[in-house]
Amino acid sequence: MSGHYLGLDLGGTKIEAGVLTDAGAILARRRIATSELRDGPETLPNLVRLGLAVMADAGVDRVQGVGVALPGPVDQNPLRLLAAPTIPEIEGVPLDGPLREAFHVPVAGDNDANACALAESRFGAGRGQRHVVYVTVSTGIGGGIVVDGRVFRGARGTSGEFGHQIVAHGQGPRCDCGATGCLEALASGRGIAWRAEAWLRYPEAPASALRGREPLTAEDVAAAARAGDKLAQEVWTETARCLAIGLSNVINVLDPDVIILGGGVALGAADLLLPPLREWVDRICMPSLSRHTPIVTAVLGADLGLIAAAVLAMPAAE
Numbered sequence: 017m018s019g020h021y022l023g024l025d026l027g028g029t030k031i032e033a034g035v036l037t038d039a040g041a042i043l044a045r046r047r048i049a050t051s052e053l054r055d056g057p058e059t060l061p062n063l064v065r066l067g068l069a070v071m072a073d074a075g076v077d078r079v080q081g082v083g084v085a086l087p088g089p090v091d092q093n094p095l096r097l098l099a100a101p102t103i104p105e106i107e108g109v110p111l112d113g114p115l116r117e118a119f120h121v122p123v124a125g126d127n128d129a130n131a132c133a134l135a136e137s138r139f140g141a142g143r144g145q146r147h148v149v150y151v152t153v154s155t156g157i158g159g160g161i162v163v164d165g166r167v168f169r170g171a172r173g174t175s176g177e178f179g180h181q182i183v184a185h186g187q188g189p190r191c192d193c194g195a196t197g198c199l200e201a202l203a204s205g206r207g208i209a210w211r212a213e214a215w216l217r218y219p220e221a222p223a224s225a226l227r228g229r230e231p232l233t234a235e236d237v238a239a240a241a242r243a244g245d246k247l248a249q250e251v252w253t254e255t256a257r258c259l260a261i262g263l264s265n266v267i268n269v270l271d272p273d274v275i276i277l278g279g280g281v282a283l284g285a286a287d288l289l290l291p292p293l294r295e296w297v298d299r300i301c302m303p304s305l306s307r308h309t310p311i312v313t314a315v316l317g318a319d320l321g322l323i324a325a326a327v328l329a330m331p332a333a334e
């Protein structure tokens with residue numbers, strides 16, 4: 017059956033609405049700043065108006081379903097965002113009822129990481145695969161697990177917290193979750209900056225163009241590594257090693273068809289990260305599995321968030 021789906025991607029800084037075909041093609045899209053949506057009790061009605069406006073842009077008077085991607089932990093029943101520092105107006109507010117009433121169709125939602133996992137598995141780098149792991153490496157590290165074309169949510173909806181795998185207990189900075197040795201603390205954008213700054217403080221650290229430029233970002237460390245900076249290159253090698261430990265654990269436990277890496281750090285520094293990452297996975301992972309598990313980058317680019325929202329409303333592929 018062919019049809020149209022409305023995707024509502026609620027991000028921390030921007031809100032995007034779009035009408036998509038069930039093949040993932042975007043017919044129309046609108047984007048506003050999150051601050052423009054926020055207006056006390058009018059926040060949810062504003063979201064409905066945005067959805068209706070983009071449907072009018074697409075020349076569509078009804079859709080088969082509405083999908084909502086949310087920037088935080090999500091409860092499914094009723095659909096609500098449990099913590100929403102960037103859109104406090106909808107924190108804890110049931111969304112499925114009001115949206116179903118406004119659009120007269122089924123409503124489905126999830127956190128953005130699970131939604132992106134489903135989108136990349138259906139329309140992106142995991143197309144045609146049954147079991148897909150999506151890992152996003154940006155300021156933090158998260159992701160989602162797709163099993164047989166459906167998101168695996170776990171008992172409490174918190175599966176896919178790849179960033180809180182313990183890969184080096186007792187080492188590195190304390191993670192936001194309270195533990196030490198979490199992958200996120202060691203290999204996220206913040207972890208990369210932390211590692212570079214920590215190494216610069218060693219008296220025996222090699223000369224580095226990064227010295228005196230603290231506080232650093234992952235982009236600073238990437239630019240320096242590409243320019244031949246030894247310390248920066250070492251930071252990426254060590255980051256790749258930490259990520260490889262995490263991904264090898266995932267491969268050994270889940271045996272996915274493919275691992276897809278997304279997020280600003282993984283995509284922006286794929287040239288620095290992927291070659292040593294694959295090498296380390298080959299060394300660490302069970303040999304029979306590492307040979308068969310490609311590690312690739314996400315391909316949906318700037319459309320990912322919108323496709324991710326809409327795909328939530330689409331029936332699972334057979």
Ligand SMILES: [Zn+2]
Pocket residue numbers: 179180191192193194195198200
């Ligand atoms: Zn953690």
